[in-house]
Amino acid sequence: MKGLNNKILEVDLNHDKFNEVPVPEEILLDYIGGRGLGVKLLSDKLPVNLNPLDPKNLLIFATGPFGGTIVPTNGRFSLVTKSPLTNGIFYSNSGGSFSVVMKRCGYDGILIQGALKEPGYLLIEGGKEIVIKEASRLWGCDTEKTFEELKKLEGNRINSLMIGPAGENLIKIAAIMNDAARAFGRGGVGAVMGSKNLKAIVVKGGDTKIDIDNLDLLKKYVKVAQDKIKVVPITRSSLPLFGTSALVNVINILGMFPINNFQKGFDERATQVSGEEINKKLTQEHEGCYACPIRCGRLTRAGDMKGKGPEYESVWALGPNLGIYDLITVTQANYLCNKYGIDTISCGGSIACAMELQEMGLLKDSSLQFGNSNILKELVKKIALKEDIGAQISEGSRLLSKSYNSEEVAMQVKGLELPAYDPRGAIGHALGYATSNRGGCHLTGYMASLEIFAAPKKIDRFTMAGKPDLLVLKQNQKAIEDSLVICAFAGWALGLDYYARFMKAITGIDYDVVKLLEIGERIYNLERIFNIKEGLSKKDDILPPRFISEPLKEGVSKGHVVPLEKMLEQYYYVRGWDINGFPEPELLKKLGIKHI
């Protein structure tokens, strides 16, 4: 397929072997690249019921036909693996420039299997060498230090994926950091990399050119797209100015900003950690990923520390969800998560769970009180190093709460801690949490775009009608966006009608919106099948009981709960799944997926 190298690099860490493997065109036509390609390869190659930390687990990084072209916001790429946190399929997405260099080195993806005997890092230098180098000196270093050391070893013009101490210690909420301050954050993917004794992956060089079918046509389409990005307020000013933290005040006013482990949905003090405050007090510079005109990233300084962010979810998870409103402490805790290589959302969500257990008198540690900011930074360190109470928290909220026979206080779905939108405030969004293939995730089918941001038009947050249908559309859309690959934020200005035209110009194949959506549907169903084989089922398409039976007590979302059961029934029907959530055979046949 044009737009791709049509090959991936397979790395066997057990035997120090590297193979260039062609990707059959029929797979690319059916799954495109990025998340779709990763999901297909993982489904085909991974044995069922494998421990995610077994060396046989795979780490698959992949880009798509947009990567490295002139399409705006194409610097993102996907990671697919089996998650130690959810025990199901996991797809994650990150930005920067790594994927562009990987593609210039000649690969659409890197598939890693096996484990090194001693810590090492993988170097891919385009046109020159692929080699495993020893990394015992780097083992134990935080991600900033690791990145510095790698630059000393391999030169400044490198891009690198790496783990920090959290990944080395195999904690279930460890992230893979991307150039030290971006992340494949969620799902404990850092522990998978740690279990392989792989400290880092470095890419550099490369001059492979991407074959574009009709560059002139692509340029015309891209010009129109860039004009649109420039005039839409969210992409023109909100995201560039405030980053994702612009959401703090908006979500708080709607009464769905989770406070103290989702016990409340509003707190006046939230403005103290808002995007406006971050911009005023911490932001030093703005920055963006490769080929991104939006540039939502911010370099910040908080007290005597500096770094990137915090993003909306991070500032919430480490702040108001713990009853903490001290912006400096929250931002520094965010920096520490990046340095240790920890997912900020799961870190905050698991600490919040511990704090509620303490509040209930079950966890005997009086320092773990909502609002106690003094312990936060030390606690992040203890989690990364599995010390004291940190060892329990590092398992994630599901296991933590289970050990106190109080699973109801773990705000998670399928083991993945929920992000910063109380589902009682937007019931379509809530259904998205329950049905996301990777667990409690807001990105898999971002219904908030309709229910909160009126994009393209507002729909009632508390009405059921049409929500399952719209959610299925959004989930399929996101699966294809993650496979092309393009940033979700481009979607505020563009959409599949643009992406179909880009694909047509790049590949020469006559794509339209419907053809792309069918590919998204195929990817989503294959992920579902993977999870079913791993034992996940309707019993896992749930929400914590708090959201079903305890209405919010104040704010403009007061009185609402989530009518999950009724929406779920419709959702399965719309998806073409039976009442137990199994895809019907005729659907799988239509999509070309082998039946279980």
Add this chain to the structure above:
Amino acid sequence: MIVEESIYNIFKKVGKHLVRHGYNTSHSGNISIRSGGKIIIKRRAAMLGDLQLEDLVVSNLKEEDSSSLIASTELGVHRAIYLETDAMAVIHAHNPYCVALSLIEDEITCIDAEGFALYKKIPIIDVEIPAGAYYTSIEVPKMLKNYPFVVVRGHGLFAKGMTLEDALQYVTGAEQSAYIRYLTLMTGKPLKRDFSKEKDFSIW
């Protein structure tokens, strides 16, 4: 399946808007949404500008059912659009300026700022018998795969959206662009600046 009151209110609002602003006559046009794997559509011969709760009919999405006895005549077109495109809501209206221009042009290029930013152009198709579900149900979905709306020459416009309000904006936006174009054509003078040519919307 019971239609929620909030959904009825949206139908009522959109129906009233279409009639009040001249996009439809008293009983013409039809509007629908996709919900729970079914279609909620206006009842046949109901007054679009004064919809009652019982004027909303729930029909099967995939196969024919008895609702076709009372549902809009163009249920088949709506059904085909939902099955073949990403539409979540559909409006069929008889936009006067779109229809007028469709009788003299092969596509309506947007020359106004809003139009070229949002729509670029409004495609026009010919069908053998323009009014009636059968032929339009074959031709209209093909165009709606890549455009938010299409004009059936001499008949009217079909627009899709994520929501009914979204589709309404496409109906009204298309008409605004057609109106501006019509007015400039009426002057007989050349355009001082034609954005559609600068951006080459013919490729779109």
